[in-house]
Amino acid sequence: EAQVTQNPRYLITVTGKKLTVTCSQNMNHEYMSWYRQDPGLGLRQIYYSMNVEVTDKGDVPEGYKVSRKEKRNFPLILESPSPNQTSLYFCASSKHDSALYNEQFFGPGTRLTVL
């Protein structure tokens, strides 16, 4: 089944404790992206990647890191999480190097709470 998977689905952590949210897609997509969703703000892009070893900042990259060592994986790293990073996070992928021309496939979301 073609899909984007994220782990964990739910996470409660404390301020300053490094964490990684994994994202993997099995569709051989070039483009992958991370978003955060907050009430009243819609989705905001954190980072995106157009292919292996090619990443770029979105609108809200502060406090996050990403890497794209393999085509299928695009982990999101929070080196020192803070309470303002409490949010719902989505990973998405697209089959073209431009997400704009193709449907983006979304993962199920990760609910992160930072205490």
Added chain:
Amino acid sequence: AQTVTQSQPEMSVQEAETVTLSCTYDTSESDYYLFWYKQPPSRQMILVIRQEAYKQQNATENRFSVNFQKAAKSFSLKISDSQLGDAAMYFCAYGSNYQLIWGAGTKLIIKP
């Protein structure tokens, strides 16, 4: 900078009736794409419909259609014959330069 505005935080419609969700955007670009995504309570993001800015013809997908007014920078979604399964958050999104800019969303309630 591009912005997307959904002015209706919440809408309700009687089952089987038609409802229109509004979206406006601001851009100086001529080539871009517009999307409507649906997010049911399961939180899954689902593409509803897509419109290329260079196409004058409005996109349709079964009961879903858009009214794309490029000059007015308006991109509304019409849902015909509303069904209970249409209850969800609906997000309008603008795509250009490898980024999607999203509106704040409209919660659609379907009354049985």
